Amino acid sequence: MRPTLRPFAVIGVALVVFGPLGLILYQSFLGEAFFSPTARFSLGAYRYVFTDSGFHSAFGTSLLVSFGMTLISVPLGSLLAFLLVRTDLPGKKLLEPWLLVPIFLSPVVLAFGYVVAVGPVGFFSLWTKALIGRVPWNLYSLYGLIVIAGLTHVPHSFLYVSSALRSLDPSVEEAARVAGAGPWRIAATVSLPLVLPSILFSGALIFLLGFELFGLPLVLGDPAGLLVLTTYLYKLTNLLGVPSYHLMAVVALAIVALTFPLVYAQRRMLRTAGRFAVIGGKGQAFRPLPLGALRWPAVGIVLLWLAVTVLLPLVGVALRSVVSQWGEGIQLSEVLTLDHFRELQGHPNLIRGILNTLLLGGIGGALSVAFYAAVGLAAHRWQSRWVSFLDYLVMLPRALPGLIVGLAFLWVFLFFKPIAPLRTTLFSLWLAYTVVWLAYGLRLISASLLQVKPELEEAARVIGARQGKVYRDVTLPLIRFGLVGSWLLMFMMFVREYSTGVYLLGPGTEVIGSLIVSLWGTGALDLISALSVIEVAAVGLILFIALRLGVRLDA
């Protein structure tokens, strides 16, 4: 790529980020939907939303959920990170990939899994009731939602804390050990305090993700009448009978107004985080801290978390997909069936949804990686104000929940007539997905590019290769494995994606995730469970391939 072409990559990104956002802003200042001929400038939507008690309580619930889940996942994630990175925990090589699995599972599938596993008439609830005479938990409550959101977000905290711990000089721990401290004391007084910036960073991240939750509160909050900001936005669709786009725009902006400062704060934190680190010699062999008698309780903690967070919902979904009905007094062995999977064939839209999901993940994921790679290469070793602009630019999509990006792109395709026909094609979904995962994808690419030593590119330049040729002959071949890894990761992310497709859902744009969301409203548990099993199986297969290829999941 010639240097003169580079700004176009940045402009392209700016277009797909600012376009939809600008449209939301514009819509929020109209009195009705933008396509209505009588739409006029009005602040009515703001007035309505900000005085609506439903909005107030949704805001309060969102805040509580965010706080609560942060308080659960940060300590637990940090503890798991310490155990897996710094100690001689038995079987840690085996356990580690599992710790990141919840990231690749669709929250709406997990939520559904919890409902059928430990909901009021879930498998485990009824088995427990048969055993002790009552169900000692209530899934449909604020606490249930907070606990499950907290447990499923442990990997996000684990990811950041463990990578910080990995770069911590082991001699600071050895010094504490020699001075007489045991492993828990070392964790509490040396290791974890030293990576405090990363712990706080992961806290800010999880707090942010709390505002973007959609699948969990939709499924778990609904029966208890709990609305958070995103589900409030979702319910607005049906509130007035006519498309209440102006109100949705205001709620969407309110969410962005909350999340954007959090993203910005994180960026600031990340910049200072590096200064605290005690970086040791690279590749230095060190002996992990011996846990002694505490080894087995420690393994117990990890396994318990895995069982509750991964096994429980997945077993629930799997069981539900093979029983014809379930309730009190039903014997599992009497209701086993594969009918639900056969039933899928009677719904052409569901079959299309499965194919679309795989297409979007496989081919769409590859195209997205190509797009991210083009942007990443444009910014690669380019000292320019364009690059710092790009840095700020990719922060925006991080503040945008998939639900809102999907909504915004629906409007974009309705608003700009020349591209309107694309709305009912997979292209609209692909574009929205690409924007939602922009920051993640670019991070994957730049992580690969960072591995390329500058001399390898300089050598080709000095020998006489132009910039474009250097990328083609040296840079791209060197990161090809990273590109394949990025593709597999995007594949999984696109397959599990559910919220972005909610508003774009229509004939031709069905995907498993958004079909589950829309089926949830109709209570078609049989179909949901079958679709969920297919989605989890697809993700599981790709995950297996990725792990076999040695792809790092913690990018």
Add this chain to the structure above:
Amino acid sequence: MPDLIARDIEKQLGAAQVLCGVSFELQPGEVLALLGPSGSGKTTLLRSVAGLERPDKGKIEIRGKVVFDAASGFEIPAEQRGLGLVFQSYAIWPHRSVFENVAYGLRLRRASDAEVRQKVGDILKRLGLDHLADRYAHQLSGGQQQRVALARAIVYSPPVLLLDEPLSNLDAKLREDARAWLRELIKQIGNSALYVTHDQTEALAIADRVLLLDRGQIQQEGPPEEIYGSPSSRFTAEFMGSNNRVEGKIAERADGRARLEGKGWSLWGKLQAEKILGATGTGLVRVERVRMVDGGGENHLKMQLTSALYLGERWEYVLQLGDLRMRAWGETSRPAGEYWVSIPADGLWIF
């Protein structure tokens, strides 16, 4: 016409002025070493010549053709300068075989397949790499990688060969062999070469001319013997070789010489800087010039030997006279005691 001319090169990196107006010329067939401690700007200077860094000021010409001129903002990008560069890390492309690494420059120059095969074959043979043509970087030893990097840089006959610490990643033993071999090769192909190194022995051994850099400025420039044998500045004197340093007062001056005096001793030396009588001066003498002698004489001192260290190929004596400390080398072990030590006046430079 020189192969390379650099004029008043200045470069600022962040807050640091890395190069403060460096000028030099490289004659055809000449090997010029850029020598200096880390942070002296030598690598930045080489990268500026290659086109990988853009100096803030100055002008660079290759074979009479301007490739960079800050005054007019003119710059030919690195890929069009046609130079050859050997990187410190070798930068062998791990995804290409030895043959394809070396062939790359020829292919870029649209050489025919037959020509590529012939030229690459020739150069690999010459460097003793012909049996490794199909290997990849990770299958090569450090010395082999270094030769691949060299082959890749010279195969298309660049006007100037640039070498950035090419031997510093080799083992000490291998390095000594490679030194002689590398100089021979460069002389054989008749190329002019700009050679960056922080290792003075390497610079002295390999170069026809040495350019000593410190903090972005040229401290001294000349043939190796001159740089080592008659340093014009205190920095050059101290940077090169192993030295004894004596501090004293100028007690006497006569035709370019001066007598340096301290507590209980006085020594004649060559005056290398303007000094008035009574001023403090620093005398520097290479350790190998200090000799143990049998009796007194001019510039002989009676010193106390406090310890003798065995260094393998020689002994090092540590000698003391009041606050004056000297190191000297010799062939035999010596017990502690008083000895006469000769410090030749033409070997003691006073700054």
